[in-house]
Amino acid sequence: MNKWEKFEQDCVEFLNKTYGMYARFTHKGGADSTVPDILVETRQGFCFYIEAKHSPAPVSYTHLTL
Secondary structure, eight states: OOHHHHHHHHHHHHHHHTTTTTTEEEEOOOOOOSSSEEEEEETTTTTEEEOOOOOOOOOOOOOOOO
8 A cells, every 4th residue: 555545544534533523534536536535525415525645746636526
């Protein structure tokens, strides 16, 4: 497992432990850069994605889906 893969999984785990009462966080992207890294589904019904980047990492776009 690459460092960035472990980092993404650790991010999802941290987010679920810290903010799980407000939203569910699901790892999605992995090595496929066309798919965002983390799906966020709030308790109020909003869905959006966030990116997790292990330094150093190229950042080429921001993806937000509402």
